[in-house]
Amino acid sequence: MAKEPTPKEMQRIDYNPPAPGWMDTPVNIKPGMYCYPAKPEKIMDVDMPNPHKWSVTDEDWHLPADWKETFLEGMRDRLNKHRSFKIFMDICVRCGACADKCHFFLGSGDPKNMPVVRAELLRSVYRGEFTKAGQILGRLAGGRKLTPEVIKELWYYFFQCTECRRCSLFCPYGIDTAEVTIIGRELLNLLGLNINWIQEPVSNCYRIGNHLGLQPHTYKGNIEFLLDDIETYVGIRINPTFNRKGAEILFATPSGDVFAEPGIYTLMGYLMLFEHIGLDYTWSTYASETGNFGFFTSLEMAKRLNYKIYAEAKRLGVKWILGGECGHMWRVIHQYMDTFNGPADFLEEPVSPITGTKFENAKSTKMVHITEFTADLIKHGKLKLDKSRNDHLKVTFHDSCNPARAMGLLEEPRYVIKNVCNHFYEMPENTIREQTFCCGSGSGLNASENMELRLRGGFPRANAVRYVHEKHGVNVLANVCAIDRAALPALMDYWVPGVAVAGISELVANALIMEGEGPRTQNLRGEDIPGREEAGDV
Amino acid sequence: MNLSEFIKLNRDRILDAWFLSIANTYPAETVKFLTENRDKFTNPMGSTFREALPAILNVLGGPEEEIAAASSAVRDIVRVRAIQNFSPSSAVAPFYYIKGLVRKFVCDATAKDPVPPKELDAFDARVNSLLFLAFDIYMECRETVWRVKYDELMKRPFMVREGVMCPSYLLKKGMSVDDMEKIGGAE
Structure with missing residues (x-):
């Protein structure tokens, strides 16, 4: 039997690892x-x-x-x-x-x-x-x-x-x-x-039009399926157009919003918002991706993928482009697009057809962020909202790295959330806005096989979410990025169970009072809204 | 003096030493950062360890306390280390370190009013239980990592095969969950 070490011997154990350079x-x-x-x-x-x-x-x-x-x-x-x-x-x-x-x-x-x-x-x-x-x-x-x-x-x-x-x-x-x-x-x-998680989307996007490789009929088919869901939960039928020449605005968004949960609810939000304000816009099954994984391979590839959005805008003859909730897409648009493929002189300087607001910040790229657009609509009182429908939600906002640090989109998302939700709580100051912590899965690293990497990288963000979850009971982590929506649910599941992930447009749509709507007892996820299950909300 | 009292008296010193022994499981450049930055949000790892250790020591030091009462604090530490570069044993090793640390402090203290050796043995037994608890929680964390991976894959029907549509659409089309699993199999 081994000799039991004495207390003195036990003290001599050195836990310090050697420290090579x-x-x-x-x-x-x-x-x-x-x-x-x-x-x-x-x-x-x-x-x-x-x-x-x-x-x-x-x-x-x-x-x-x-x-x-x-x-x-x-x-x-x-x-x-x-x-x-x-x-x-x-x-x-x-x-x-x-x-x-x-x-x-x-x-x-x-x-x-x-x-x-x-x-x-x-x-x-x-x-x-x-x-x-x-x-x-x-x-x-x-x-x-x-x-x-x-x-x-x-x-x-x-x-x-x-x-x-x-x-x-x-x-x-x-x-x-x-x-x-x-x-x-x-x-x-x-x-x-x-890595294949980047390369295959690049190939898909280049050959077919979007990262997921959704062919035009599939892309359209899935949006139609989401329209069915809106009809079920909201009680109205929306009929958007696809590839329509002569529309005033081309709407383009990451394909993750078309297929991946919870991005699909954000996409339902876009559809309802545009219907609510009667926007003259079209979807495109060719410019069906605004994310740009090419940006994670080479600048040359990023340029090739970025070009198709503008080529499609030219083909359709729209005045300007409205872009969905996405992260690195906005860095590419805001900081690279003009050098890549500009000037987009065949488009007009964006003006909101509803409020008349001129988006001077998009003078060069001719592309406006949906959150700026929505904030402007709210500011001008153009949306009918019942924010009490979101009363069961305690929301915090994760500034996505690129919209925050690469384009300064800091106030608009908060303004929108506060106008559609009654309960909003900020995470600590040194974890938000310009200092925001990444989700840990950006730049094409949101695969599943590298989950440990993602969980490590997401820990600082999750740590701040946990703080507001414990302090205020926060149960929704809102954001404006498709990769966030794809990646954060896993992160929350591991670090802060009980916090759901949602795009801002989903929160907006749940609060929107649509013309001709039904009782609105369910949200866009088909979940009963607490307190409205039986009485109905008319 | 009994051990509980000794731990209460030397609480801060023990906790500092315990924290340092955990920090020292990271590379030297990292140790400095972990120990110096006290901000909860810009040093999440260090602050997680710092906040969890007192609760665990309270449980260990109170002979009447159930070890399970430390679960939440142990989980906070293990959840971090379960996804880092550690082997399973290294991930939970910090809970073992407290044995040697407490003995060291006891030995170093003046022998006027010594802690009875039996109490140290009982303390060791409690640390053993803590280690078992930590290992259970470690496995729970690893299982969670795999479940999170699995759930994510199942939510990504676009990954599985060209032309496959989203599950709720397929359900609507009359396809059963079994059928979906068949077409959703690995390539």
Whole structure:
């Protein structure tokens, strides 16, 4: 029998792990933390380079023979092309202001999730391969050579960044780590190293029109099914148009709203809102996706996918475009679209046909966010609302990273919610607005196989939701992003059971008093509205 | 002095040491952050641990308390560690650390009024029970991760095969749940 250690012996146990530097810490690729590789045929669909079969857990990733030259040449090309990338590689002083701002670091405790270290993974290659100091002094100058192991590390960690840009908010130099990730992923794509959760939607969107690959009849068919549901729960029949030339407005939204729960309820909300105000608009089965997963492969691919929305607007001859509740779509529209495909001079500067409001912020892109549009309608008293129908809901609002940080959509969602719900509670100040915590699943990382990664990344957000859930009884997490709607339910299920996820347009529609409506005893999910089950609400 | 009193007297020191031993299971760069930032929202991991440990120590230190009374606080800690890079044993190891820590504090204290060894043995037994509880909760968390994955897959009919429509539509078309499961099988 083993000798029982004495209390003195037990004291000598040292729980401190050894502390090697990050360059000496080998990458430990763990299931649950990554998405499956892109299928070669999906890469071929869009003529992207080096499609090949490989497996994350294999020693050999079957990189192309000239992998090193391809990567470094691609890097040189981008250093010359994007001044921002060159500056971001050069100017970081490792002050650490960004280090503890990343939701993945806060949820994992892995130092390579600190934005400064994540960028350093590539920056070290830049120093080692492109700067004289790094070439001569190597590690002394913070440089290292590109090896297959480094490629694996870059891949693992650039797909552990949701490009949410919270870290960039705190950088005194204005370094946008998301842009480092964007370029890092572009370089990996040159070697055919993408994930399928991004690549297949890109292929679908390019060939068919939307991420889910819904063909025109399916897209239309499912909206018609949601119209049936509206008829059941609201008691009115709505008949929207599809691909109608000459409509004043083209409405475009992420395809997740057409098929995925709870996005479908948000889509029912759009349909009811437009019916309520008698908007002259049309859906398009071709511009049937406003999300842009191309943005997560390469800027060139993002441009190709973005173009079809404008091409369709031109074909239909609409005056301007109204966009649905989406996240990264708005970053692409607001910050890239004009450079990609602008100017959209065949469209008019958006003016609300109902209120006459000119959306000067959309002067260039000609695309207005549904929440701005709805807020303007409410401000002008154009909506008949019974907000008491949402009285059983205690709502908080999750600022989606891109609408908040990339386009400044901060007040409008709150204004809309407060006008359609009586119970609204903010999460703590340092977790909302510009400082909002990401859902942990953005930038194409909302697959299921990487659930541990998503749950880690979503922990800071969930922690704040839990606080208002316990303090105020919050039971609805509202947002304006299709990826949020797809990803947050899983997050709530693990971290804060009892909190549902809803798009703002769903809350609006539940409060809308529609002409000719029925008793409205059920909400758009077909659930009984508490207190109205029997008496009816007439 | 009995152990309960000793723990009450040295509560803050024990809690600090316990917190530090948990923080030390993370890489060195992370330890600094976990220990220094006291904000509940910008250091969710550190604050979760800090808030849960006192409740657990109260239960451990009160010999009459049922260990199960610590479930909620144990869950708060384990839920975080169950999805991180730890092996199952490492995920629940922090609950074991308290054994050595309390012994260390007892040994270091002046021997004027020593804690009876029997009480330390009883304390060890309570820590063992706490570990069993933590392991049960760990498994519960892992099961939840898998259930969440499964639920999500089932909500994503578009993933399963081209042309498959959303489940409520198929139900409406007269397709049974069994039929749906057949067409929804993995590719």
